[in-house]
Amino acid sequence: MYAIGLVDALHAERIIARLVGQYSDWLVNPGPDPQPEEAEASEPTEEQTTASHTFERECDWCGQTYRASRKDSRYCSKVCGNRAYRALRKQRENPDA
Structure with a gap:
């Protein structure tokens, strides 16, 4: 954890981009959260289920x-x-x- 302070900014950006993966573009241009394709047909909410x-x-x-x-x-x-x-x-x- 303390080694992070020793890493230069460019190297840190590369590490973060690798960790974040598909969301790396979102870090540069924040917008609505990217949703998976199947999110449109979502399961019923907890309130609907319990009701x-x-x-x-x-x-x-x-x-x-x-x-x-x-x-x-x-x-x-x-x-x-x-x-x-x-x-x-x-x-x-x-x-x-």
Whole structure:
């Protein structure tokens, strides 16, 4: 890393051009980023993907409506899940109460 200071400017430009490759022209004439040919038919965005793979659910503990990523989820949050299972354990330990 310290050897870079010892390299003259012309040699440094050649090293950078070799490292950058196809983008070396862009360094001289900055413009829009070069895009590959297949970029036009891009994959759906993360928002589009998650929107189609979520389910509208109602929390079994608090009744709040939420978006679930799995069909078998029962609670809107970890807190609701912990409270529900804690109540279930109490009920099993004291069935009379």
